[in-house]
């Protein structure tokens with residue numbers, strides 16, 4: 001059995017007022033073709049289907065049009081959808097009964113019983129192969145909202161038990177989630193797109209996922225990563241911002257391969273998603289260029305291509321000393337040229353004219369930098385003694401141990 005894992009589509013999103021609908025439609029056409037050619041039996045979509053709780057009608061049309069086409073084109077495909085922190089659980093769940101008739105299982109939010117305990121049964125979704133045999137059972141756990149750490153652990157333990165209760169002995173157990181998993185490997189987060197989750201679901205230790213689960217399909221982090229051996233973030237299919245342009249985006253292929261008695265092994269591989277629109281930072285991310293060079297480069301561009309949907313999305317970073325007038329000049333020069341110039345920034349990392357420290361970008365600030373800055377402010381003439389640094393290291397290590 002073959003299962004596809006994808007996540008964080010953010011349908012309806014815009015980049016500085018430029019809709020990404022064209023790219024989403026190209027992605028969905030590509031995805032449908034991949035599902036068909038590689039003969040997938042199921043697809044798991046792990047949250048943030050939409051960019052906002054109240055998505056524009058255009059995004060809803062793209063979503064339902066894709067579901068309709070894939071269901072009619074691939075009559076054996078089973079679709080599992082969970083809600084993410086950007087989604088409205090109620091909006092995703094509203095058509096759930098109708099969609100279930102079409103093999104589309106949506107779990108927008110975790111239903112609660114009268115006593116407040118989570119209702120586990122609706123999350124359990126058996127997946128069948130083309131011969132009608134159950135080969136995998138999914139515990140479709142959505143974004144858990146304001147659940148506490150203990151609640152998160154309890155939900156996954158109970159869902160794990162529910163999977164064992166219904167799964168044939170040779171079926172794989174699969175879980176989903178929309179959260180920040182805290183694994184042995186460092187996580188890559190993008191401050192712009194992955195808004196901090198409010199309510200304590202951040203940094204869930206991998207130990208909450210039962211040992212006998214073959215694959216945990218996670219959403220929320222946009223950069224593809226595997227915090228644990230069987231715990232994968234598919235990542236978003238498109239770069240949602242310029243900070244997400246520098247790495248390949250992907251979907252994940254999971255092959256469930258029975259080998260003898262007991263729960264089957266799974267083989268997991270990333271499948272890169274093509275880029276339909278290029279996203280560029282000039283001269284390169286983390287660098288800046290003189291105004292004159294930027295003016296020459298924009299002036300030399302050909303006139304805009306007829307299909308404006310495919311125009312490259314560009315941001316320019318000008319060297320320190322550039323002014324608001326320079327920014328406006330470039331904006332005006334870019335009109336009618338073969339780019340969409342979204343942002344013109346001015347480098348703020350160089351020392352300022354008044355001798356004050358450069359402003360750091362938030363993504364470059366680490367706890368150690370905060371300590372060093374605070375030390376320098378308090379004791380401008382004394383270097384930090386090694387024992388302070390050692391105590392700091394110890395505190396950070398203890399903090400991480402506590403989280404793990």
Ligand SMILES: [Mn+2]
Nearest residue numbers: 048084085220
């Ligand atoms: Mn998210």
